[in-house]
Amino acid sequence: MKPAAFDYVRAEHLDEVLDTLNREGGDARVIAGGQSLMPMLNMRLARPTTLIDIMRLPQLAHIERNGDNVIIGAAVRQSTLLAWPELAETLPLVARALPWTGHVQTRSRGTVCGSVAHADPSAELPLVLCALGGEVHLRSRRKRRRVPANDFFTGMMVTTRADDELIEAISLPTNRNACAFREVARRHGDFAIVACAAVATKGGVCLAIGGVGDTPVTREFPRLASGALDDALNTFAYELDARDDVHASARYRRDLVRLLGAELIREVLS
């Protein structure tokens, strides 16, 4: 269980990262905290020919407030964000969800953007990014672009990031609306069987579900009477295309969407 061979690039300037990505494209992978990528390297599920280490680029290690947005750089560790004093006030949903990501010992290395890049449909960070309508900041040698979260994740571990692009940061709109987060996993710290985030909106609630479809899925629910809400959640649950695996059945996942969804919507609207 040892990685296949690769060149290792320790970037000291952002240009070096972009140049290397430009030259080597999909054969190169960016490594930040390594908490998602390293297991795949050890198991040889991933065999990049070059690894680009971005953790020595200070300009990527910032959390910034920019108007109504919080911008989180690619080298910001999950533990750093969790300890950021303004988190609870600006991004209460993130403050609730982030402790569910892995364990203390992995959050201290894993980065926020790394989890987004990995695009695991059960992961918490892609889910809150979608629930809050955040954006992914991509940069290549040629251009910079921002992709709304809901367009960024296109499938199981598949995103719209092009091979020569670096995820430079993500931005999350500050959102002090009522919100709630709940997750069911087999054990504490495991990947979610169902993760559920809810944020109050003008017309009702935005509900985001992770762990069921191939990507996080968000849906606006207007204020509904409880019978109508149950029906709407039931429809939503079936639309998510849940699957069976060793940890849960499709039916159990749909049950959780119905039950947690109702619970969270009620909580957020009360």
Next chain:
Amino acid sequence: MAEASSAKARPGSGSPWVGQSIARVEDAALLSGRGRFIDDIGVGPGTLHAAFLRSPHAHADIISIDVSQAMRSRGVVAVLHGEDIRAMTSSLVVGVKAPVECWPMAVGRVRYVGEPVAIVVASDRYRAEDAVDLIDVRYAVRPAVVDLRAALTAEAPVLHDGFGGNVASDRSFRYGDPDGAFASAPHRISIDVSYPRNSCTPIETYGVVADYNAGEDAYDVLANFQGPFSIHAVLSRALKVPGNRLRLRTPPDSGGSFGVKQGVFPYIVLIAAAARATGRPVKWIEDRLEHLTASVSATNRAVSLAAAVAEDGRILALDWDQIEDCGAHLRAPEPATLYRMHGNLTGAYDIRHLKVRNRVVVTNKTPTGLNRGFGGPQVYFALERLVQRIGVELNIDPLDVITRNLVPADAFPYKTASGALLDSGNYQEAVRRGAREGALAELKARRDAVRAEGRLYGIGYAAVVEPSVSNMGYITTVLTPAERRKAGPKNGAQATATIAIDPVGSVSVHVASVPQGQGHRTVLSQVVADVFGLKPSDIRVNTEIDTVKDAWSIASGNYASRFAPAVAGTAKLAADRIAARLRRVAASQLNTEVDDIVFVNGHVGSRRNPDNKISFSRIAALSHWSPAVLPDGIAHTIRETVFWTPPELTAPDEGDHINSSLCHGFIFDLCGVEIDRTTLQTRVDRYVTMHDCGTILHPAMVDGQVRGGFAQALGAALYEEYAYAEDGSFLTGTLADYLLPTTAEVPSPIILHMETPSPFTPLGSKGVGEGNCMSTPVCIANAVADAVGAKDIVLPLVPAKLAAIVRGAEPAPPARQNSPMQEKRDGDRKLRGEGEAVVSAGAQQVWDMLLDPNTLAGVIPGCHRVERISDTHFRADVTLGIGPVKGRYRAEVKLSDLDPAKAVTLAGSADGALGFGRGEGRITLRPAPNGGTVIHYIYEAGIGGKVASIGGRLLDGAAKVIIGQFFAALARTAGGGSFASERLSWIARLRQWFGGQR
């Protein structure tokens, strides 16, 4: 630092060390990073490192193995496959009489996922793994059988031609008059249960370092093997050397075993053979993926158990039908898991009539072996679930069913119907105290209160007898009496211990117990210190084994909870013998009688005249310095080795009665569980476990054994299963899929004790290490059954399994949507999909594309090149992947059922280092209403191998994406739009796919 606290802990010089929780001698090194586990010990210069290529298939013939590219890889010294191993070794012995071979590496055919297919020996592990990826094996896949009941059917694929079908053994037994009892009993109550596959998975994996001396034709092996050393005979036979040319050593520390490290032995053969083939020492440390997939597991078992029951709940007879699944090979010592409990099939109960049918089957799963509890969890899951059912069906409190059937306190030693001799106990008292001190009445009140709030709460019980010190002859119960007569009787359980005194009079102890964390060295220092009136810190204990230099026998090792009852007792016997001689030496030196001599506080002296004494070391060293002064008849006091085997462990008799174990502890457990209405997770609210393990040598260590076993049993009850798909793919190959409980999941049980000494062991102690693995899974299952009112409880209690029981039918899908996919069978991991697209090309044009290698090269995802084998058969080299997961595969595409320009069936396969995929789809073409062609497809696909066992969670999505890529490219090439399927989200995904990156 070690002894400061323990010396203080000693209340007075008169009280013995045994029975005190002194600090462990093992801890200082382990706490500061100075343990010496197998991978911490340096190896000789030039040592090579091994890595294995393992089978991705559950059942397949090996058509060819091409190692040429691997041999050219950097650092590679040798690549060996099954035929090479076959040429150097002989087959491992098989536990039943049948013309069947058992090789440690696949020869000609693979029978389980993860079976070794080749071994690479290289300069380091990284390079060895590089070369593993370059070995080219072609397989012809055979149908696999995974389910043990399916293995019994006539249609089942057969694994070994030498067994009748897949049945390795089928024996029936009858004790007393079971038929009479069933005929006259007012009730027949029965239960059908399955016990899952799991393993106590130590945190340290297997390790072997082997060297071969060609000049002397001798092997030297270091392995973190745990025994039983009966396996040494299996190994030397396999390596074709006499036992004295196989030196087997164990490292000082071992990172847990729980039985599991017995399973390292086939690798000892392979690594030893690799050392021989290369002429260099070879080292192999198993990695976690290898361990989970292919090390060893407990057996899974299906049991039908019926009881003849009187009106008052008294059980008059039992009828067992057990089907044991030992996986793909019947490896030594299997089918021991099935027979270990043979004397204990009536549990803690006084049941005189018994009928048993035992079948052992082979299936396409990893071979089984030792695992904490060894047969106990399987037996008690059936027996104690049945007892709970008797309560429910006769409307008697299940605890009353237990107490009405317990073996009476005045009946010990009690001979069970099938021959076990229960040594001692007072089961009624233990249950009474467990219920009282465990506050059962309060727990019942709590259940009522919680239920009144609409919550799900249940109480469960289990009463079990915990056997320890296995009779090495019990396994021969699998043979008929006639076969046994021919083979000669097998019995006993030789334990050994050596006490040695050096020239300065300090005491060393050696035993062949090979601990893996149980603190044997500490306990032995207590036992021996008591005999000599010394402090434990004065005694040095060594528990490593070296078969060339140490005293050992087939029963040596650390299993069957034999340490406290057998090994510690034998050390005491050895110390007593030296002490008896030292007493005579001292008596002559101090001019007093032998009876007057006592060992106190580092001195040997006169009891009557405490001033008449001499230091222990002085007396002890005499034998080295002045043997002439020893009294007549005392040859020396330098070293004493004792072999001890209890006379009670006799061979099975003509009536198949077998005293399968020497000691029998008793456990009574009760627990309260709550099941969350939303998550359906089972939370253990209170767990009480009452133990009678005879005399307790070190209370904190007994406590540690109980807690550790309890945590593993909780895992077995709620989390852990070695899961297989229907095709034999292994699904739980990482620690993110095979779930060990953590601090958040394991509650702290309330532990209670009684001490009824065993009359059969030197110290009165009994084993205690395995009991909770036997009692806890079923106790929790009984509580869950009580909470949800269900009869069929299937472990592990994955919350999803309770959905139908607790909630009934699922709410129907909304009317405008298609019904959800028809419920899949358990283990069915086939992917199915369907879709269609309108393209501008005409039907004939699309048809021609499908038959053209160049077009195929353009539409097969990641295709490097297509080779045309025939008009309808293509071969391609492809790189497939999603996200960062990429691998190179050899793909085959075959077309069949051709209906030109209308329809064709496409069968594809891909094989690579990450695993394999197989799929079949039907493509139909029909003219589109507005010109062009509608391409419709429907497919079924499956994926297996490494990627299924480690990436199961991500797999289905990945396959769908790749199949989607194929059809999308096809449509694009044919000038068309995107594919649309009936599934909304699928459309959305495809749309994003095109809109997005490519």
Next chain:
Amino acid sequence: MTRLAANQRHAVHLTLNGKPCSGEAEPRMLLTDFLRHEIGATGTHVGCEHGVCGACTIEIVGNLARACLTLAVQADGCDVRTIEGLAPAPDRLGALQAAFKRNHALQCGFCTAGILMSLDHFLRENPRPSEQEVRDLLTGHLCRCTGYAPIVRAAMEAAAEMADRPAKEKSDA
């Protein structure tokens, strides 16, 4: 920019438990293998090599890290702390280690190094943790022997003892 070529060994320098040390590693070498087999610091154990068991947990520049999910070259130039640096002297245990010993919080000791590293780091930042916080921290570790209760007990005892002691002695633990 530094580019280290595959299949070649490159010098790696780090500070291990306060002392400079160096060795060579290919870019792909895991930090676990580097520490254990290049440097000879075998106290850091390997149980899974995929970040779940916690046996390999160490501290890199003051942060907890899974050494099995770290490349040796990533740790170049870093301050690394391992189990070997925990005891105040070779024949003396720190407060946390001593609490483990008193409470029989280890059996085989294979998981122990990682658990001690996590707790040592955690207790320095959270001198008076609740039992729930300690349990939450420890969910990042698997122990197959002890059933965890003695580990939690030892951690709480050590926390109380260290919090009550003058600052100077704390460095011993």
